[in-house]
Amino acid sequence: MDERAFVYDSMYPVARVLYENLPLEAAGYALFAVILLLSAFVYKLGFAKKLPLGKNIIIGLFLAAGGLGLTFLAIFLPVVEGLVIAAVILILYKIRLWREKRENAASH
DSSP: OOHHHHHHHHSOHHHHHHHHHSOHHHHHHHHHHHHHHHHHHHHHHHTOOOOOHHHHHHHHHHHHHHHHHHHHHHTTSOHHHHHHHHHHHHHHHHHHHHHHHHHHHHHO
């Protein structure tokens, strides 16, 4: 077994697909973009409030810095998969919250 196949077998699915199908340099940037987008989406679903532009920029910078660290971990840990699961859970929570608000409004 060659070294490249051994490394690819150690990767989690999203990172493996990116690294197998893109040039090496582009795969790292693509993984960072996926993590950054999913992190922003999870933040928006679960934690975001109306904030001034300056604070949103600061939060974006911290999301990018954290995403950079998570990108290195995502090569051999299920970071992207965990963010997808967090997004699905938050989407289900938002749907349930929306339904409860709608039912309460209809009953009153």
